[in-house]
Amino acid sequence: MRRTKAEAEETRSSIIRAAERVFYAKGVSNTTMEDVANAAGVTRGAVYWHFSNKTDLFLELYNSVPMPQEDMIAREIEQPGREVLCQIEKAAGDWLGELAGDEQRQRIFSILLRCEYGEELMPVLEKQQEVDDRHTASLERAFSRARSEDALGTSWTPQSATRTLRWMMKGLCSEWLLFGRRFDLEAQGREGLKHLFSSFREKAASIGSPPD
Template sequence: MRRTKAKAEETRNRILNAAEHVFFEKGVSNATLEDVASAAGVTRGAIYWHFQNKADIFLELYKAVPLPDEDLLRDEIENVGIDILAHIEAVAGDWLDVMASDEQRQRILTILLRCDYTSDLAPVLGRQQEIDDEHTRFLEDAFGKAASRGALSGAWTPSSAARAMRWMIKGLCSEWLLFGRRFDLANEGRQGLSRLFGCFRCEDALVG
């Protein structure tokens, strides 16, 4: 049974890896499940065993690159002694470091930025927005904890801070991926985060 599950997981990952490359080269709208099956070395039946359709595969790729990685934040923000804003900033900076060096993440986000959300992919946009909203709510909770500890400036609400950070990271990555990578994403991104989080901080917290 374990070997069967391991083999099924291997096949699933092979399909996702093949889809990533096919979608990147041909675009999601122009790619077919036959293209993905051929690249993965499997049958269409094997694809349908793991995924409902092309949109389902696309969503799985999308979920692989949340902004920033919640798992890196989740455990630490409950720690009473931690500087939550410093921790969020550090995790966001680490995410940019990974993006700058991880070709897989670069391909997936490039696919997302190029995607035409019409026809059979139209329902995907709604699901993407749901996933984005979940990530934003998590960040709002993290910034809310910072506010409850007196660290977040009164000029910001947890909601506005979470969205500003997401917009900055998405804007940086979009600019970098689509327009020739004309700046150092990791270093300049961290500098931008430092200035943004400086605005987030309560002046009393800075003095203290």
């Protein structure tokens, strides 16, 4: 039964969406192509028609979602509204809110966190790393602006602030995603951000000396 081009494109994307669900449910390396086909309501023939193998399917899945972790900063920041640190804090908090409300993103992120990157999937890792680096650079520029506006506490450097923020965000999201979403991501996240940015803003650097 030959389908029309639109129909074909639809089955293709339905296969991708099915892969997303199955990868999320069973793990990438534990799912077979037939699993994906069944979940999509087609046969392996259709899957192999649209994708050459599982790695390719994974790649296309990764590309199908619009810039998984791109933004977070790029949009709101850069244009000097007013308080830079407040903008970063707001952007980070909003990003958490979006993640908390978007189940597809949650699945994608979980898959990317979990899957074992063995040789074949290295392009994905590299792309992730590249996006990460761009994102880090953007954050550092923002914190540098905060510094030049004398808004960043003297005990922080733009680099250390960037790293600490990113570590906290990553740990937060990992724990939430991988351990059953057992707390309110946005609420707890915003609270943590509030404290952290409070420290970013501290003028009097009363850094305690680590003992011994």
